[in-house]
Amino acid sequence: MLLLILAYLGGALTILSPCILPVLPFVFSRADRPFARNGLPMLVGMALTFAVVATLAAVGGGWAVRANQYGRFVALAVLAVLGLTLLSERVAEWITRPFVALGNKLTEHTGSQDDSVLSAAGLGVATGLLWAPCAGPVLGLLLTGAALKGASVQTTLLLLTYAAGAATSLALALLIGGRVFALMKRSLGAGEWVRRALGVLVLAGVAAIALGLDTGLLTRVSLASTGGIEQKLIDAVRPPPLVQIAVKAGDTLPVEGDLPTLDGATQWLNSPPLTAQSLRGKVVLVDFWTYSCINCIRALPYVRGWADKYKDYGLVVIGVHAPEFAFEKDPVNVIHAVRDLGVDYPVAIDNGYAIWKAFGNEYWPAHYFIDPQGHIRHHHFGEGDYQQSEDVIRRLLTEGGQKDLPGGYVQPNAQGAQAAAGSGDASRSPETYVGYARAQNFAG
Template sequence: MLLFILSYLGGLLTILSPCILPVLPFVFAKADQPFRKSGLPLLVGMALTFAAFSGLAVLGGIWAVQLNQWGRWLAIILLTIFGLSLIFPQFFERFYEPFNKLGAKLTTSVGKEPSVFHSVVLGAATGLLWAPCAGPILGLILTGAATQESPMESVWFLFAYALGAATSLMLALVAGGKFLNSMKKTLPMERKIKAGLGVAVLAGVVIIVFNLDRTILTQISKLQTEKWESYLVEVFRPAKPLSKSQGGETSELISRITPNLQGGTKWFNSPTLVLGELRGKVVLIDFWTYSCINCLRTLPYIKAWHEKYKDMGLVIIGVHTPEFAFEKDPLNVAKAIEDLKITYPVVMDNDYQIWNTFENNYWPAHYFIDRKGVIRAYHHGEGKYEASEKVIQDLLKEDGSEEMDSKLVQVEAKGVAAPAQFKDIKTPETYVGFRRAENRRLQPYLKQNQEETYVPVSPIYSNEWTMAGTWLIEEDSALLTKPGGRIHFKYHARDLHLVLGPKEPGAKIRFKVTIDGKPPGKDRGLDVDANGFGTVTENRLYQLIRQSPEKEVKERTFEIEFLDSGVQAFAFTFG
């Protein structure tokens, strides 16, 4: 919806561009006729034609990304024609001369009796005059978004853009000839602007030829919409999105009254705790969830602090706020707490009530509370463990209590909890469900909440993934409904994890992974053997790849094949 609004606003501003000049004479030809029978049908015809014609540019961009090499060459030819038509006016004028003549003929044939049909056709011809100027660039900008959705969604964005432009032209139509005269002052710049746009289109062709479009077009889309979309999100939906964090600064003392812990659905390792009854204690609130790799890598430090400082007045409370539905199950959480050997109190926050009272937005997140019940510092994400521990020590010392060992804990985390190699992580956390999925390449296009048989797209490029087999893609996960389904991912990191689980409790789903087409061998993760075989038995994070330390971390192609149906795939994470 936000992109639709942004497209409309972009079209609304089209009136400020010299590209609109070829259109204005036809629009103002209707200025002295009834708007309902003349001006309005013209604008509707123009918007429809523009959306259809410039939609070819978007489809060309989609062909460039979604289809095979034949489709890419079709896209190259189409975009090259668009670009040349803007750079070389002679070609532009000859190619569109029939539409100019048609427009002129229709303008003079209407006479005194306005005709809705003639006005719509005139608008259609006008839209064809306008589309080559605005259409190709708009198509290139939207290609990054279009690769993630169906073609029709992108055409709807174009229609919103055209509708916005039609609105601005309607205002110009009401303003009359004075506006046209003022716009003519910019006429000398029009040809230069068109040529510049044409060069940009041809540059896009070069990008496609050299396979750079996978990343560059996506970035173009983000550059054009990110700022305004973020602004609109803040205006219409002030709450910040949930997110995970890879690190952040431990804050200075902030002296904020601590929220309460009301809303917890179940407590582990402790009866229900009330912060008001913990006055005199230093409290560390740790927001986490058991399938979050960032949280799992933080846990060794949380547990070490608990062991060292629990008898000195530190109380650690883990607030388990779920990301996926299976993390709301008390049995799953209880097993995770046991497997992870967590002995400090943990409260389930299934309804996000504690999360919201702390105005939290991150997994993991740590809030440090002094003996008077005031938040004195906080930290989002992994890292900064030394600074966090020093905050704990300072808060414990504030009441003038006994001297403590100021040495910091020494942690040697292993397995999944081992520290990430952030310098080598060039692939972001990637969700499989349709609500947050990015960089997917599916053929046919994604069918939300519908069973569909997908075929793998080849080749895939950096940070892209594709799938094969019969899947039901839901909001937060993808369910394999027939055996033999596969997921391919081109990634760059030392570790690759995938959050998986059986749809039916107790089911065992066999799988096999390969890296660059071969069994992982020494690059296997904790949950697979050297030949790449493993079994999904419960809902959790599975470590599938950990590249051996003697190897250089580089871009690799990962594949997982599920030998049985019934598995749910949620999210890829990296380390």
């Protein structure tokens, strides 16, 4: 329920964001008409279309993105025609002449075609295909959840709730705008000029979306306008994520929680199913990873090295494979990756993200260090700090009564994709980051 409220409020805040500007002319193009027959169907069509398209884009893969792109081209053409009809009654009459005759036959008992609920809903569908709200903290949270969990009723419901919040704030603006429009027509006789101005704005909105301004310039401007408010809303309904903590010699390792249940794994590799109870008395390293994540791949040589070095001294390493993409949910793919990457310690396939959610994890890779009493004593996110992580393992083993631990630090000297960042190895990896801002270490 809290997540639904958060999604609704996040959507309502979009009216404060410059990213909404390109679609405002489409919404206000019917501000002078009855809200129930025009504004409401249009906003409902917009909300439903956005929810469906966003769900498909998040979980459907490339085919959904391509299909939506074709839909955007059609929507741009439709709305460009709308802008032209607003600019000139003569153009409107010429464009709509063949449709008016058909519309008169279909709606002769229900009212004019211009006031059709279906035409308003169609305009909403076109707007929903083009609307690209800025991915602030709330929408980012929803889209990440959709990508992680896949297609589900909950995914679509959350995105629909977000769109409903946006539609609510737009409806209020439309009701107010309609009254202002009616007042201007009565008192100033400026209805024709307002209609033409809306036509210009509609064409400007079409141009802005066609040029990508709604997902480019306006997005960068928008993040500063509502991001802080959205982040406060998120922090209010869920605890903030764990932060990285540097451990120095002599520092006391705090208790961060207890090892959660591992019952949610959909399959175990290299081991029968393990439980938190069966691991009591052992030092446990839980490594959240996924096989196409380059950061996970680079960390694996160290995790494998720790597992081999300390397995006879009470260390149990568990790899929790939590997929980031749909193809990583295929157990056959995971089995092949585990074999190819030389992972011989237990691996829990967490396709349902049960273990991920039990830990409250948000990162790949993520390492959680558990003492023999089942308490989480340390965590580390991302690559690096390997000596510090090994020091934590040694300290927990010593606290558990182990003596004469092997000295030195693991130095895997991995090659290829598993080589550490900055090692000078320019071998190709299975993953790359898209965007010039990520290209500072690119070799090619």
